[in-house]
Amino acid sequence: MPSSSSRRSFLKTAFGGACAAVLTGCDRLSNTQWFPKILGTGEQLNRSAQRSITSRKSMAQEFTDADLSPEFRSNGTDNPDDPAYRALAANQFADWSLRVDGLVNQPSDFTLARLRAMRSRTQITRHDCVEGWSAIGKWTGVPLSDVLAVVQPHAGARYAVFHCADVMDDGARYYESVDLDDAYHPQTILAYALNGRALPIANGAPLRVRIERQLGYKMAKYIMRIELVESFHTIADGQGGYWEDRGYEWYAGI
Amino acid sequence: MRSSSDSYVYLRHPLAVRIMHWINVLAVSVLLMSGLQIFNAHPALYWGQSSYSGRPPVLQIGARQASDGSPIGVTRVLGQDFKTTGVLGISGDAPTARAFPSWATIPGPQWLAMGRRWHFFFAWVFFVNGALYIAYSLVTRHFSRVLLPTRDDWGSIGRSILDHLRLRHPRGEAARRYNVLQKLTYLLVMFALLPLIVLMGLGMSPRLDSAWPGWIDLFGGRQATRTLHFILAWTIVLFVLVHVFEVLVSGVWNNLRSMITGRYVVRTDRDPNAK
Numbered sequence: 001m002p003s004s005s006s007r008r009s010f011l012k013t014a015f016g017g018a019c020a021a022v023l024t025g026c027d028r029l030s031n032t033q034w035f036p037k038i039l040g041t042g043e044q045l046n047r048s049a050q051r052s053i054t055s056r057k058s059m060a061q062e063f064t065d066a067d068l069s070p071e072f073r074s075n076g077t078d079n080p081d082d083p084a085y086r087a088l089a090a091n092q093f094a095d096w097s098l099r100v101d102g103l104v105n106q107p108s109d110f111t112l113a114r115l116r117a118m119r120s121r122t123q124i125t126r127h128d129c130v131e132g133w134s135a136i137g138k139w140t141g142v143p144l145s146d147v148l149a150v151v152q153p154h155a156g157a158r159y160a161v162f163h164c165a166d167v168m169d170d171g172a173r174y175y176e177s178v179d180l181d182d183a184y185h186p187q188t189i190l191a192y193a194l195n196g197r198a199l200p201i202a203n204g205a206p207l208r209v210r211i212e213r214q215l216g217y218k219m220a221k222y223i224m225r226i227e228l229v230e231s232f233h234t235i236a237d238g239q240g241g242y243w244e245d246r247g248y249e250w251y252a253g254i
Numbered sequence: 255m256r257s258s259s260d261s262y263v264y265l266r267h268p269l270a271v272r273i274m275h276w277i278n279v280l281a282v283s284v285l286l287m288s289g290l291q292i293f294n295a296h297p298a299l300y301w302g303q304s305s306y307s308g309r310p311p312v313l314q315i316g317a318r319q320a321s322d323g324s325p326i327g328v329t330r331v332l333g334q335d336f337k338t339t340g341v342l343g344i345s346g347d348a349p350t351a352r353a354f355p356s357w358a359t360i361p362g363p364q365w366l367a368m369g370r371r372w373h374f375f376f377a378w379v380f381f382v383n384g385a386l387y388i389a390y391s392l393v394t395r396h397f398s399r400v401l402l403p404t405r406d407d408w409g410s411i412g413r414s415i416l417d418h419l420r421l422r423h424p425r426g427e428a429a430r431r432y433n434v435l436q437k438l439t440y441l442l443v444m445f446a447l448l449p450l451i452v453l454m455g456l457g458m459s460p461r462l463d464s465a466w467p468g469w470i471d472l473f474g475g476r477q478a479t480r481t482l483h484f485i486l487a488w489t490i491v492l493f494v495l496v497h498v499f500e501v502l503v504s505g506v507w508n509n510l511r512s513m514i515t516g517r518y519v520v521r522t523d524r525d526p527n528a529k
Contacts, residue, residue, distance in 0.1 A: 023362060026284075030361040030368045042374035054465040061467040069306035126303060126476060128460050130366065132296035133305035134476050213461045247367035253461030254374070 036247070047251040056181050060212035063124040069135040072127075072194060074202035077166035077174065080222055085165040093206040098190070102161070102228035105152035112192060112206055118142045121189050129216040130248065137203075139210050141191035145184045147226070153180070157228040161235060162209055165222035168242060176220040177232045177240040177250075178211055187212045190223070215252035217243045264430070266518035271396070274387045275513060281380035282490065284372055287360040289487055290353075291369030297353030299484055303475035312481060315353035317343045325349055377455065384448065400432065401441055407434035423504040426522050436500075443493055447486060454483040 029035040080086075088096045093112055101107035122140040144160070160183040164174040182188055189210050192199050199205045204221025211218045218241070232238065237245035244250045267275070298311040305311070314330045315338070327343020329336045345355035356362040360372050391397045414435045417423070424433060432440070456462050457470040457479035473479050501509045512518035 020357075023357065023360070026372075027361045027363070030365070030372075036368065036371055039371035039375040042371065042376075042378050045378050046374055050459065050461045054461055058461075058464040059467055060460060060464045063303070067303060067307075069304055070308050071306065073306055126460075128458070128476065129296070130370075132292065132480060133298075134303065135306045136304045213464050215460065243367075247371070249370070254456075254459035 040249075043249040043251055046249075046254055050253045054213075057185065058213070060125055060187055063126065063136055065124065065138070067124065067136045068138060068195060072137040072203060073133070073135050074200075075129060075131075075216065077168070077221065078202040080166040082165050082167055085222065088165075089201060089205070096206050096224075098207060098223060099225040100147060100151045100228075101225070103154040103157040103230060104228050105154065106150065108151050110147065115142050115147075115190065115192060115207070118146055121186075123187055123189070123210070123212070125187070125210065125212045127216050127219070130243075130252065138195045139189060139191040140193035140196075141189035141207075141210065143186065144188045144190055144209065145186070147190065148183065148228075151228070153228045156230050159183075159229050159232055159240070161227045161229055161232055161240075162220040162223050163225040163227060164220050165224050172236065172242060172245070174220060174222070174242045175236060176209075176218055176242070177229075177235075178214075178218065182211050182213070185211075185213070213253060215254075217241070217248065218252050261519050261521045263517050263519050265516045266430075266512040267516050268394075269516065270390055271387075272513055272516060274383055274390070277379065277383045278387075281376045281383060282494075284360060284376040285380060286487055286491065287358060288369045288372035288376065289483075291359040291361065291364075292366060292373060293484065294353045294359060294364060295366040295369075299481040300477040301474055301481060302477055303471075305477055313484075315342050317351040325351065327351075377452075381452065401437050403434050403437050407437065410434055421503050426520065429520055430518075439493070439496075443490070447489060447493070451483060451486040451490065454479045454486060458483065 096112060098110040098115070099107070100110065119142065120140055121143055122138060124136060124138045126134050126136050128134050148160075157180070159177045159179055161177045162175060164176075166174045168174060178188075187210065190207050191204075191210050192207055194200065194203050199208065204223075207223045208221040209219050209223060229235070232240045236242070239245045240250040241248075296305075297315040298305070299313040300307070300309070300311050302309070310333065311330075312332055315327070316330070317325055317327055320326045325339075325344050326337055327339040327341070327345070329338045329342045341355055342353060344351055346352075350356075352364060359369065361368050391401075411434055414433050417433070418435060423429070424431075454473065457473060458476065463470055463476065470476055470479050473482060508519050
C-alpha cells in the first residue's frame with residue numbers, strides 16, 4: 001500500500017495535471033470557429049435583457065465640472081499618420097468636411113463652421129473603456145439627430161456607420177456603427193470640443209461621436225463620413241466595427 | 255435504510271441540487287478566471303467614479319526593472335509596494351509582464367475579447383442556474399427544511415465555533431443536518447455575496463447605469479463597483495477554500511459521494527474512543 005505522502009503527491013500531480021488539461025482545453029475551444037459563436041449568445045442575451053429593462057431614451061448619468069478628470073486619457077490612435085488627415089490637421093481642419101450619405105434623401109457635407117453654427121449640446125459624462133478604466137470629460141457638439149434631420153434617412157436605413165481617418169497597426173481603417181435608437185438618442189452628439197476647448201487630436205479632432213450608454217470603442221474618433229445603411233455585413237469584415245471584426249461585441253452596453 | 259447495525263445510507267442531496275451544484279462550480283470557476291483575464295487589460299482598481307481623478311489607484315499590479323536590469327513584478331496596495339515576481343506582474347517560463355499569470359486566466363494568453371465572451375456566457379449560466387435553484391428551493395421548501403437555522407441552532411453557535419476550530423465534526427444523527435455556522439455561511443453566500451457580485455457586475459454596464467442615473471453612486475461610483483466586484487470575487491474564493499477544506503476534513507469520500515450520487519453514510523456507533 002502506498003504511503004500517505006506518496007499518495008498525496010500523486011493526488012497533487014493528478015489534480016494539477018487535470019487543471020492544466022482543462023485550461024489547455026479552454027484555449028483550444030477559444031481558437032475554434034464554433035465555440036466562440038456559442039459563447040457569443042451571451043452578447044445577444046445581454047443586448048435583449050438590457051434593452052428590455054432600460055428605456056430607449058434612458059439617459060446616461062451626467063456630472064459636474066468638479067468631477068472632470070484632470071486630463072482626458074487618449075486611447076488607441078492618438079495622431080493618425082494618414083497623409084490626407086495630416087494635411088487637414090495642418091490647416092486646423094478648415095478644409096475638412098463631414099460627408100453624410102448612404103440611404104438618405106439629401107446627402108450632405110458639413111464643414112466644422114456649419115456644425116458649430118448648429119444647435120449644440122454640452123454634457124459632462126463618464127467614458128468607460130472596455131479595458132476597465134473610466135474618465136470624465138465635458139463634451140460639446142451637435143446632436144446626431146439634428147444632422148440626420150438634414151439628410152433625411154430612408155425608411156430602410158437601420159444603422160449609422162462612422163468611417164474614420166485613422167489607420168490601425170494592422171493597416172485596417174477604424175470604423176464603427178450604431179443602430180438608430182442610439183443614433184437618435186439625445187446624448188448622442190458629434191463632439192467638436194472637449195472641456196471647453198477645440199477637440200484635441202489625441203481625442204479625435206476634428207470630430208468624434210459620443211454614445212454615452214456604450215463602451216469607449218463605439219465612440220469613433222477622426223470621423224470623415226457617416227453612412228446610413230440597412231446592413232453592415234458588406235463593410236470590412238462585416239461585424240460592424242474595427243474591434244468587432246477582431247472579436248469584440250457589437251453591442252457594447254456592458 | 256439501515257445497511258448494518260452501526261451505519262446506514264441515506265439520500266443527502268437530491269438530484270436537482272447535485273446537478274445545480276456542479277453547474278455552479280463550473281460557472282463560478284470560469285467567471286473567476288475569465289474575470290482575471292478582463293482585469294489584466296487594466297490591472298488597477300480605484301475608488302470613486304473614474305480612474306483619472308487625481309487620486310492614485312487603491313491596487314495596481316505592474317512590472318518594472320530592478321537595479322540589475324531584471325524584470326520584477328510589483329503589486330501596490332494602498333500605496334504599499336510588494337514584490338510579487340513569478341505570480342503577479344511578471345510570470346511564466348519566459349517571464350512576461352502581465353498582472354495575473356496565464357495559468358489563472360481564461361483564455362491563457364492576453365486576449366480581452368475572448369475573456370469577455372467566456373465571462374458573459376457563463377454569467378448567464380450562473381444566473382439561470384441560480385434562479386432555478388431559488389425557484390426549486392422555494393417550491394420544495396429546501397431553504398426552510400435545510401438551511402434556515404432552528405431555535406436550537408442559534409443557541410449552539412458558541413459550541414459550533416469551538417467545534418470548527420478543533421476540527422470536530424458532528425457524528426451520527428447530527429451529521430444529517432448542517433451545523434449552524436454552515437447554514438449561516440451558505441445563506442450569506444447565496445443571499446448576500448452572490449447577488450451583490452452580480453449587482454456590481456451590472457453596475458459596470460454603461461447601459462444599465464442609465465436605468466436610474468446615479469444608482470451606482472450608492473456603492474461609491476463606477477470604478478468602486480469594479481473594485482467591489484473584484485473584492486467580492488476573492489471573497490468567493492475564500493469561501494470555496496474554507497468549503498473545500500471542511501469537505502476534506504469531515505470525510506472527503508462520504509462528502510464527495512453525497513454530492514455525486516446523493517448517498518451519504520451515517521455512522522451511528524457511539525464508541526467514545528472513536529476518532
